[in-house]
């Protein structure tokens with residue numbers, strides 16, 4: 001008798017990366033998120049420091065298809081292992097040894113800068129064929145955030161990499177402190193959506209997208225991308241940059257009214273990220289490449305520049321190019337200067353829009 005195989009969609013599987021400093025509440029959040037969800041829809045990959053994976057035991061009840069990566073820090077040697085773990089999961093799914101799960105949640109160790117994981121997911125051709133980075137979610141511990149911002153570079157890298165910032169343990173601080181923290185997170189990463197972890201309910205689609213292109217990135221909803229960038233630009237305004245409490249963190253926006261020459265701009269950005277990717281914690285942009293051209297969405301974390309994406313159309317008449325940077329030890333004037341000199345040398349000078357203070 002022939003067995004009916006499940007109808008598996010072999011399109012790229014969405015991968016949601018969940019990060020957050022040690023003890024910020026990632027496992028607690030995952031348990032709530034996955035509780036009451038149909039078993040087998042979500043595969044969970046957990047990377048932990050140390051030999052014994054305690055989290056693994058905690059989440060096994062709700063997600064039996066968990067695979068635990070064997071060794072420690074994501075940021076050092078995990079690239080090979082992450083790839084193997086992802087491909088193994090896929091193989092088990094395709095051969096029917098695992099249910100046809102429709103997404104993967106990858107919880108990174110709390111001590112890690114997520115950039116290497118994001119780089120692996122975005123740049124490995126085999127992984128890119130099968131998986132799509134849908135969203136990076138960072139959990140921030142409300143009680144410890146002020147201290148962690150001042151002392152832990154990984155905390156800042158996690159906050160900067162996020163598409164969604166969730167404030168956890170807000171029950172441990174008063175309302176005013178919680179509000180101030182959310183505002184602070186908006187200053188540090190003005191392009192991320194913000195919310196309270198306590199409001200994440202079981203099955204929250206922000207963390208459990210159904211398809212890769214249903215994620216929050218530029219693929220998902222072209223109109224949202226420029227609007228998000230404009231909100232960020234308004235937040236940052238004419239300020240030279242919002243400073244962090246340490247290590248010269250700044251967030252700022254470059255705005256251009258004139259269209260940009262893609263080849264020249266892309267070359268400049270690649271050179272910038274090659275040379276200073278460790279200082280560019282995050283870059284997100286929407287570019288106007290000239291009349292009749294669709295807008296292009298840019299999206300990068302440190303040395304990683306995700307493949308730029310053409311959006312269907314501009315949402316309205318506003319045709320500004322906007323590029324938001326979050327940098328460490330690289331100030332806005334340095335980046336402006338480098339872009340201006342570079343484009344002028346190639347014969348396509350642009351002048352940046354200046355907002356009146």
Ligand SMILES: Nc1nc2c(ncn2[C@@H]2O[C@H](COP(=O)(O)OP(=O)(O)OP(=O)(O)O)[C@@H](O)[C@H]2O)c(=O)[nH]1
Pocket residue numbers: 020021022023024025026027028029055109110168169170171172198
């Ligand atoms: N008061 C309060 N405690 C919380 C909340 N979320 C998590 N905790 C507690 O914080 C501690 C750490 O939570 P976990 O969920 O294990 O944190 P984690 O980020 O997975 O920890 P690591 O895997 O060690 O990085 C546990 O004792 C939780 O019960 C919250 O919203 N409020």
